[in-house]
Amino acid sequence: MRRFPGYALAGGMVSVGVALIALNGVAAASRQTDAVGLAATGQPIFQRQCAPCHGQGPGDDGPPTLPGTAALQRKYQGELPAALEKRSDLTAETIRFFVRNGSGAMPSFRKAELSDADIDAIAAYLHKSALAKSP
């Protein structure tokens, strides 16, 4: 900023404004990169920790869906997608609530097996996967 004292106020303002826009752009890009990185981190965690019950594959020995996906199908009756990877409304806080408290037959998960950072990464992955799957 010490470079700018000789400039007209307006020009200074413009310069500062341009600088802020540029900085915001950097931050947004960085956030985007962070989100992409976080989603990439979250994908294998989701596959290991959640997908065996909440994935989109068939259930064992006959049922068309896995048990967690089937349970959400019964719960939402088509109002929301049963497969978590199609849900764009799941924030990290929402996921954290269900992970830490369980729901129905789903037990709760401990921080030693699924950290808060893991849950943040899962949320980022689900957001990305839902966007990719939206029509």
Added chain:
Amino acid sequence: MAILPPDLSPADFAKALAELRQAIGTDWVFSSEDDLGPYRDSFSPVWDTDKERKASAAVAPADVAQVQAIVRIAGRYRIPLFPISTGKNFGYGGPSPNVTGSIVLDLKRLNQVLELDEARAFALVEPGVSYFDLYRAIEEKGLKLMIDCPDPGWGSPIGNSLERGIGYTMAAFRDHFGASCGMEVVLPNGELMRTGMGALPGAKTWQEYKYGFGPDPSGLFAQGNFGVVTKMGFRLYPRPDFYRTGLITVPRRRDFVKLVEICNYLNDAMLCGEIVYASPLAGLMAKPDFAALATRAGGPSDADMDAAASAAGLPSWQVDLQFFGPEATTASNWAYAKDRILAAIPGAKAIDGDAFPLPATPEQMENKTQPYRTSIRRHGSLGVPSLGIWKIVRDDGHLGFFPVLPRTGEAVFEMQRVMCDALREFDGLPSFFNATTAPLHWHSFAFQMVFAPSVRRNDPAHNAMTDRAMHKAVTVAAEHGWGDYRAAPIYQDAVADTYSFNNHALRRFHEQLKDAIDPEGIIAPGRGGIWPRRFRKP
């Protein structure tokens, strides 16, 4: 209100927690109510009652040295520790302790597959390794090894085998503790011990010869409380070339006696994998008349059951057989089984099932190609971990009572009759025992039958009924010589009480050992019904 360890002041508990944080890091000592929520038993029938057992804290060490440090700190403060591996022992207490106020020793972060040997067919793992992890490690290395995993597969080979869990492949591997070979244990004084050949410095056979020299104490750590197991070896099944299935049906109720006799031979001679019995008549239980017959007081007559089967056009029993090995061997063993059963039981029929090389394709894993209604769990049968079994969980969870009975048809009929009559008063529960109930051949050389009443988080009356039914089932079964094989902490004393030969000589022996090794009860007091002097009622 915060929960305290037994006999410990709030100030001393705070000091203990500070020492634990110093030893393993602040992030891995959990004492807030929120953090301890997942250490409660999600499937508890006594949730939020004064019978529920809750932890005062939990600690999650990163390595064996930290486990030793935790045990020594707990020893100084006389705090009971309750070790868990992956904490998935649902139906049997989950991650919750025997004693309220215990600190849960969460071993999930000890998660290394330390050794995999294809040529000698073994694995050495830490407690936080799940069956999924072990399966993945084998697949990633491309090894021709097969695991035997329980349902569901998120449990730990160490935790499951220490609970004497079972699986679905060949008899030698279905008994998970039986298939273990060598362990490392942190003793109640914090010292490290290895069993079998692990006790001999420089030995290369820790996972190949489990006994070493002298007494082998490994069994004390299964359903026991004499130490914290930090490493354990397991024998693995060299992946067979080929898999084949077949179904046998028999027309009459009494044919089951001969069918079991022959199938015992197939199992014990190691000719086949898990033998899966079922009654096609079970599908008729939705019909009130048939349900009344199958649950008749004192049991239905064979003639009445045969008449019902005949009227429905169904066989009385069926058995799914599974064969592993070279293709020609599986064909030969299936042919032998068919010949022997069809020659011995008039009216028996055999149907060829699937036959394919291993590993199975994704389509074969779906188990939709057998030309009959099969009771086989394909994932379990082929040692592929899954959570698909969660489909059977009703309400908010269930308990498990699996009485062990002899492998005879007569014993099956007797348990059907006795347990059906004994549990009749609990009319809010499904009929787990009736004239169509088939035995499970999960254990290598014994049958079990299943009683798994559900729990409902918001229905205390239902849970109280479930709890009463569990206690009655344990008592009545024991009166007939049938013992439970595994139980949640809230039922362990009741089950241990039934193993009472010679005025509870076995329990008194365990107590003497506990008093000698862990008199203050630092490791899981009460587990397996074994209490040290400090906690024993006078």
